Amino acid sequence: MTQLQSAFTIFLSLLVEALPFLLLGVLLSSALLLFVDETRLIRLIPKNPLLGALAGSTFGFLFPVCECGNVPVARRFLIQGFPPSVAIGFLLAAPTINPIVIWSTWTAFRDQPEIVVLRVAFSLTVATLLAWTFSAQADLRPLLQPVVARCVPQPQPAMASATSPLLRSGTFWLGDAAGQRVDAMDLQTQMLTTPSEKLSFQDRLNLLLANCVQELRELGGVLILGSAIAAAIQVGVPREIILSVGTGPISSIVAMMVLAAVVSICSTVDSFFALSFASTFTTGSLLAFLVFGPMIDLKAIGLMLSIFKGRAIIYLFGLAAQLVFILTFSYQMLN
Amino acid sequence: MLDLERLNLRNPWLDVCAIALWGLVLLKLWLGGQLHLLIHPAYHWLTIFAGIALSAIALVKTAELLKKTSRQNSRARNSQAEHLNFFPPGLGSCILIFTAVLGLIIEPTVFVSATALQRGVNDFLPITQSQPQSFGQVTRPEEKTIIDWVRTLNVYPEPDAYSGQKVNVEGFVVHSPVLPDNYFTITRFVMTCCAADVYPVGLPVKLETSRDRYPQDTWLAVQGEMITEEFSGKRQLTIQPSSIEEIPVPANPYHY
Numbered sequence: 001m002t003q004l005q006s007a008f009t010i011f012l013s014l015l016v017e018a019l020p021f022l023l024l025g026v027l028l029s030s031a032l033l034l035f036v037d038e039t040r041l042i043r044l045i046p047k048n049p050l051l052g053a054l055a056g057s058t059f060g061f062l063f064p065v066c067e068c069g070n071v072p073v074a075r076r077f078l079i080q081g082f083p084p085s086v087a088i089g090f091l092l093a094a095p096t097i098n099p100i101v102i103w104s105t106w107t108a109f110r111d112q113p114e115i116v117v118l119r120v121a122f123s124l125t126v127a128t129l130l131a132w133t134f135s136a137q138a139d140l141r142p143l144l145q146p147v148v149a150r151c152v153p154q155p156q157p158a159m160a161s162a163t164s165p166l167l168r169s170g171t172f173w174l175g176d177a178a179g180q181r182v183d184a185m186d187l188q189t190q191m192l193t194t195p196s197e198k199l200s201f202q203d204r205l206n207l208l209l210a211n212c213v214q215e216l217r218e219l220g221g222v223l224i225l226g227s228a229i230a231a232a233i234q235v236g237v238p239r240e241i242i243l244s245v246g247t248g249p250i251s252s253i254v255a256m257m258v259l260a261a262v263v264s265i266c267s268t269v270d271s272f273f274a275l276s277f278a279s280t281f282t283t284g285s286l287l288a289f290l291v292f293g294p295m296i297d298l299k300a301i302g303l304m305l306s307i308f309k310g311r312a313i314i315y316l317f318g319l320a321a322q323l324v325f326i327l328t329f330s331y332q333m334l335n
Numbered sequence: 336m337l338d339l340e341r342l343n344l345r346n347p348w349l350d351v352c353a354i355a356l357w358g359l360v361l362l363k364l365w366l367g368g369q370l371h372l373l374i375h376p377a378y379h380w381l382t383i384f385a386g387i388a389l390s391a392i393a394l395v396k397t398a399e400l401l402k403k404t405s406r407q408n409s410r411a412r413n414s415q416a417e418h419l420n421f422f423p424p425g426l427g428s429c430i431l432i433f434t435a436v437l438g439l440i441i442e443p444t445v446f447v448s449a450t451a452l453q454r455g456v457n458d459f460l461p462i463t464q465s466q467p468q469s470f471g472q473v474t475r476p477e478e479k480t481i482i483d484w485v486r487t488l489n490v491y492p493e494p495d496a497y498s499g500q501k502v503n504v505e506g507f508v509v510h511s512p513v514l515p516d517n518y519f520t521i522t523r524f525v526m527t528c529c530a531a532d533v534y535p536v537g538l539p540v541k542l543e544t545s546r547d548r549y550p551q552d553t554w555l556a557v558q559g560e561m562i563t564e565e566f567s568g569k570r571q572l573t574i575q576p577s578s579i580e581e582i583p584v585p586a587n588p589y590h591y
Binding site for chain 2: 110
């Protein structure tokens with residue numbers, strides 16, 4: 001009974017700490033999706049694939065989305081003719097490289113600032129390298145789901161796509177996607193079909209509200225499941241087992257990466273989750289959790305399948321896992 | 336299998352209810368003075384802000400739903416299209432509502448010795464845990480709290496350096512299995528961020544008799560002086576008490 005009460009207290013405290021950040025993320029991403037015009041951005045992107053990858057990886061500062069919000073945005077980038085390196089860099093880095101996530105990580109680990117700095121540095125490195133690798137594939141379409149591939153412009157006249165007639169067609173999302181469950185946000189569908197200047201302020205406000213409610217409902221549910229798992233592990237699993245896994249240099253990193261993939265907790269709040277393991281797990285493994293989790297997890301894979309074919313996701317998953325392991329393991333060995 | 340459509344889980348009122356209830360939970364924890372059991376005081380304002388904002392969103396959404404014209408109604412139905420397919424429609428709201436109700440009914444508890452033993456009471460801060468950031472300006476040893484002592488020890492871990500200094504600390508009793516029967520550990524929990532990361536710190540107290548006189552989880556004020564004892568080959572700073580008094584559980588049982 002005491003254990004159950006302790007577990008509930010831990011669960012509640014994780015939620016109390018994480019909800020404000022989730023709410024901030026939801027509010028900001030809703031607002032910015034409405035007010036930032038990415039067709040202007042496309043002209044500013046460097047042509048060089050490596051620089052493009054780096055630029056894409058830092059776009060999170062403009063679109064502070066967690067790993068649930070980045071997939072629709074990345075897909076929109078591809079369709080609007082952004083170079084693949086930019087879209088993939090964004091897809092992998094945006095959930096970590098954004099002000100809200102950096103702040104929440106700092107809140108959780110203010111006593112270990114190296115975790116905050118390294119989280120950003122490692123995420124940026126992995127995302128940029130991966131996006132650069134993918135840019136070797138000049139035409140990304142064979143790796144994309146047919147629905148998305150049809151909308152992606154030819155690689156050569158990519159820059160002309162800002163005025164592509166596809167953008168104006170209005171119903172291709174819903175029409176083309178009839179066969180599969182597309183997760184297009186209502187808001188984004190509206191954005192694509194309605195030029196933003198035509199929306200009245202009242203309409204924008206209503207859309208913003210609708211988007212907030214929708215994201216809170218979905219992400220809140222995932223957050224609750226994640227917190228429940230964290231609390232249950234803390235209270236239920238004997239300390240010796242956690243310690244034996246958590247102090248091994250390799251086992252701790254592998255365990256935290258698997259946990260990150262399974263728990264699928266939102267990146268705005270995952271640092272609080274990681275914090276509950278801080279006293280028993282190595283710093284390297286906490287970093288692995290914080291870098292790998294936002295890039296690839298079960299929930300994100302579900303979402304990414306709405307852009308990529310399975311093959312591409314296996315490449316992404318494998319490469320990201322190896323890079324994160326190498327980086328965090330070397331960090332651990334150097335300390 | 337539940338027929339989700341029939342249960343009408345896409346009802347927008349379900350979302351409003353979920354958001355309103357969570358706003359209520361956060362505000363109740365704040366107004367009921369229980370936030371400090373859950374998170375570090377530095378972040379109370381974030382929770383309070385979230386409680387107010389969630390309630391506001393619920394109110395605005397309620398107003399919108401109430402005055403909706405039929406044209407807007409049809410748009411609202413479209414907006415119910417899920418943007419994630421992680422949950423079946425409405426399940427997210429149901430989970431939120433269920434946990435919020437639990438949060439309203441069940442009071443958060445103060446951690447006790449069972450948790451302390453599970454997490455391991457030490458006279459040092461865990462290596463991967465927070466590095467000490469402040470040592471305060473406490474110069475008089477009898478004004479040091481348990482966490483002050485532990486922080487001091489962390490910086491200069493030579494127990495003999497503190498022998499003979501006066502001690503006056505408050506905490507609860509933990510019967511550590513690694514200490515002999517005439518020692519208990521006077522313990523406090525330290526919170527860095529939230530209740531998920533609280534960890535116990537404590538100092539052994541030497542008794543003339545068996546520690547059974549002081550049951551676990553009793554809150555005590557211990558006065559005396561510091562001595563050095565050896566436990567399983569390791570010298571450790573220990574309290575030689577001159578007086579041990581039972582005290583009520585403090586309003587705020589955690590150190591920060």
